[in-house]
Amino acid sequence: MNQIILSLGFGLVTASILAMGAVGFTLQFGVTNLFNLAYGETMTVAAFVTYYTHVDMGWNFWLAMTAGAVGGMLLSYVIGRFIYMPFLHRGTSQFAMVMVTVAMSIILKNVMQIFSGATFYSFALGPEKPVHVLGMDFTPRQLAIMGIAVACMLGLHLLFRYTRMGKAMRATSDDSSLARSVGIPTTRIVGLAWMASGLLAGLAGIALAMDLGTFDTNFGSSFLLIIVAAAVFGSVGEPYGAMVGALVIGIASELAAIISPDLKNVVAFGLLVIVLLVRPQGLRSGRVQMRMDVAG
Amino acid sequence: MSAAVISYLISLLVYLGVNSIAAWALNLQFGVGGVMNFAFILYQAMGAYITAVLTLPKSTVIGDQTYILGLSWPWPLPLLGAAVAGGLLSLAVGSFALRPRRRDFQATVMLVVSIIAETLVVTQPHWFNGNQGLYGIPQPFAARLALDPNGYGWFFVGLTSVSALLVLLIVFRLTNSPWGRRLRAMRENADAIESLGTNSRAESLKVYVVGGALAAISGGILVEFIGAWSPAAWGTGETFIVFVAIIVGGLGNTFGAFMGALLVLGVFLELPTYLPQFASANTEQSLQAASIGVLILIFLWLRPQGIFPERRRKLADQVPGSTGAGSQADTITLATTRHNFTTGADGDASDALTVRDLAKEFGGVRAVDGVSFSLPVGKITGLIGPNGAGKSTALKLIAGAEKPDAGQILLDGKDMAGWPSYKVARLGLIRTFQHTSEFGRLTVLENLLTAGPAQPGDSIGGALLGKRHARKRQQELLGQAWTLLEEFQLTSHADLYAGQLSGGQRRLVEIMRALMAAPRILLLDEPLAGVNPTLRLVIEDHLKRLRDEGLTMLMVEHELGAVERVCDSVIVMAQGKVLASGGMVELRKNEEVISAYLVG
Numbered sequence: 015m016n017q018i019i020l021s022l023g024f025g026l027v028t029a030s031i032l033a034m035g036a037v038g039f040t041l042q043f044g045v046t047n048l049f050n051l052a053y054g055e056t057m058t059v060a061a062f063v064t065y066y067t068h069v070d071m072g073w074n075f076w077l078a079m080t081a082g083a084v085g086g087m088l089l090s091y092v093i094g095r096f097i098y099m100p101f102l103h104r105g106t107s108q109f110a111m112v113m114v115t116v117a118m119s120i121i122l123k124n125v126m127q128i129f130s131g132a133t134f135y136s137f138a139l140g141p142e143k144p145v146h147v148l149g150m151d152f153t154p155r156q157l158a159i160m161g162i163a164v165a166c167m168l169g170l171h172l173l174f175r176y177t178r179m180g181k182a183m184r185a186t187s188d189d190s191s192l193a194r195s196v197g198i199p200t201t202r203i204v205g206l207a208w209m210a211s212g213l214l215a216g217l218a219g220i221a222l223a224m225d226l227g228t229f230d231t232n233f234g235s236s237f238l239l240i241i242v243a244a245a246v247f248g249s250v251g252e253p254y255g256a257m258v259g260a261l262v263i264g265i266a267s268e269l270a271a272i273i274s275p276d277l278k279n280v281v282a283f284g285l286l287v288i289v290l291l292v293r294p295q296g297l298r299s300g301r302v303q304m305r306m307d308v309a310g
Numbered sequence: 311m312s313a314a315v316i317s318y319l320i321s322l323l324v325y326l327g328v329n330s331i332a333a334w335a336l337n338l339q340f341g342v343g344g345v346m347n348f349a350f351i352l353y354q355a356m357g358a359y360i361t362a363v364l365t366l367p368k369s370t371v372i373g374d375q376t377y378i379l380g381l382s383w384p385w386p387l388p389l390l391g392a393a394v395a396g397g398l399l400s401l402a403v404g405s406f407a408l409r410p411r412r413r414d415f416q417a418t419v420m421l422v423v424s425i426i427a428e429t430l431v432v433t434q435p436h437w438f439n440g441n442q443g444l445y446g447i448p449q450p451f452a453a454r455l456a457l458d459p460n461g462y463g464w465f466f467v468g469l470t471s472v473s474a475l476l477v478l479l480i481v482f483r484l485t486n487s488p489w490g491r492r493l494r495a496m497r498e499n500a501d502a503i504e505s506l507g508t509n510s511r512a513e514s515l516k517v518y519v520v521g522g523a524l525a526a527i528s529g530g531i532l533v534e535f536i537g538a539w540s541p542a543a544w545g546t547g548e549t550f551i552v553f554v555a556i557i558v559g560g561l562g563n564t565f566g567a568f569m570g571a572l573l574v575l576g577v578f579l580e581l582p583t584y585l586p587q588f589a590s591a592n593t594e595q596s597l598q599a600a601s602i603g604v605l606i607l608i609f610l611w612l613r614p615q616g617i618f619p620e621r622r623r624k625l626a627d628q629v630p631g632s633t634g635a636g637s638q639a640d641t642i643t644l645a646t647t648r649h650n651f652t653t654g655a656d657g658d659a660s661d662a663l664t665v666r667d668l669a670k671e672f673g674g675v676r677a678v679d680g681v682s683f684s685l686p687v688g689k690i691t692g693l694i695g696p697n698g699a700g701k702s703t704a705l706k707l708i709a710g711a712e713k714p715d716a717g718q719i720l721l722d723g724k725d726m727a728g729w730p731s732y733k734v735a736r737l738g739l740i741r742t743f744q745h746t747s748e749f750g751r752l753t754v755l756e757n758l759l760t761a762g763p764a765q766p767g768d769s770i771g772g773a774l775l776g777k778r779h780a781r782k783r784q785q786e787l788l789g790q791a792w793t794l795l796e797e798f799q800l801t802s803h804a805d806l807y808a809g810q811l812s813g814g815q816r817r818l819v820e821i822m823r824a825l826m827a828a829p830r831i832l833l834l835d836e837p838l839a840g841v842n843p844t845l846r847l848v849i850e851d852h853l854k855r856l857r858d859e860g861l862t863m864l865m866v867e868h869e870l871g872a873v874e875r876v877c878d879s880v881i882v883m884a885q886g887k888v889l890a891s892g893g894m895v896e897l898r899k900n901e902e903v904i905s906a907y908l909v910g
Binding site: 049097100101106108109110111112113114116117118119120121123124125127128131132239242246276279280283286287290291 | 592597600
């Protein structure tokens, strides 16, 4: 029982990281309908920016973390604006677009490798004393990760619900040509979606590196499929679904780790495959729901 | 030449053979069939493992390796076993991975499968000796021939060449057959090929299995040459290299795939070893990988069709008697060959199709709300109504493109409600699309041929028998297609890609293609939209003639003038319901109909 509650704690931390990653992934997918397999590299780049500013330049960690997140945001925007969108505007086919994102992932990963080598890096944050909360153990760092994730989700909720920009984003995600015809500047919205997505990817990457302790050039892309699992679980293109997906995948994989650590990814991947096969539209077939919200 | 140079040349040739087979296999799946196999390397690896354990003696004999089987089979049985294993594995994976409709979802599932398989091989060391991998795999005939290393090398080059040529023959026949044409059509537009009676998931699975078997052979030859195989040899990144080869070479082009394999091997894998080293080995490797990524982007931007684009298959000069007035075949035979209706239990003998209480809801909106009507045999029934009335949805429900929530669709006394579109099409109910759905990178003639029923070369077995086997039927269909092209005045465009035609011409292609399928009932979704006035009249005349020949039609159309000229009776829909039906003349006076149009 104790072990289960303890694992539930780990699950909540993983879910927090996943939530940021999955919502960012799904937001970008919803608006551009692009399955971006280079998303993991945005996470890695953000972690490296944080490392560089914190360890090499001696910035305060939280400042460095902000720098990393902004780095992720800019990278995501630049790739979206100058690589993906031109291809999409040309009418590049869906499968060719997947190749474009794979190519981008390979380029980013290997360029990072040229500078960083194949070694592991650490933010060198030092050990911390765990805090007990309801039978679960968290380090202050993990509490911070959960706090950031909750703040992000709340912020997104307010953005979607109450701001014109958020509603416009969801309308574009729902039906971009309809959105354009009612006067929503979709190009700007798409740009904003790339930035928001990159920001979330960056935060997820940095949080993952904090939680794991070390990272290398591969760590973002190896986590990507678990993020995709969470996003798909909650129906791709649906931010609220992605949050639910993150919770389910995060907790389920940590619980499975009680039995064997090898099972962690197997459970996440298993869920991904099952959802893609059985209900590719995800748990909430949320698109119509979304349209109603915007109209109402 | 020194012995070292010769030995290097030998290994280059063997690698070229192996990589070519791999490229051909992936090209068949992805270039021709549009199936994105992101687990490709898994099948090559599986072939290598199975070849190894079929060639090696029992695991206990060699000592510190553990593995399954160990059957000491003689060449070429291990390769055949590998092909079977690769095919079976593809069948197992493909039967679920090909379920999602989006190709990127399929690719994601395959990527996951590939990663899970890698984990399994590592964590189950009794299968293929885990992370250490298998080694000491005897080379075919090496012991018996007792040649010097390079002499044996040349012998192995010979074995590889024979295998590669065999694979080439298989791939060539499959690609250039009616079955290959169907695969290319599926790649271009899966919905459209389904509407012509093809179960696209089944065809995808077939090409996935064939490709998986061929990939396994390439892995088998590789392991026979190098004598060892371990998880390090097949990272998921290796899949990408094969994709690069076929994209650069030219998707869908068999020769292009070979040249792509040569190029990738030469320029990216071998050339760097001759360049002066300017950085650490790791850095050079990263640079190499990054430049492969850049190359992909450059190609997809500047030349997405590759260096050797898919060949345009010109067929016009094969049409029997195409150069004269020899259009002896008449469309009459087309329309009436399948025109025999059996009446349902309580159906009227004069109705070809009966729809009862059909309903479909999209997220709370009742697009079709309890619609009932019949299509009289040999008549054109119009389906009109304001935007959003549910006309197109009703047509899609009948054609099987959408599943109805409730209601019956009766043909021959059978309720087809909920059938997939390919099954509906096989009963002779053929539709056209609101948005033109031509197969863009097939020629106009090829577009028409894809719809032709009963083609001997339209299966893997038939395709392997070669062109001669399929020629007779092909000639018949070409004759029929040419007659249609003459009537629609498109003979000069016969050998152009359908994607190059104007919107109106593409619509004609679609109508002709539907007619080639010898329909009993034709469902036309706005056949006149985007067609210029002259062509409209041609289409209208043609529809009337087909009607006179006995073809039953349902036509969704906005232009009321055309409906009045063409349709025998008209059904008016508004807000998902049938508002009225009858002749156009009476309907024009119907207050309800008028207000529905004005309000809608």
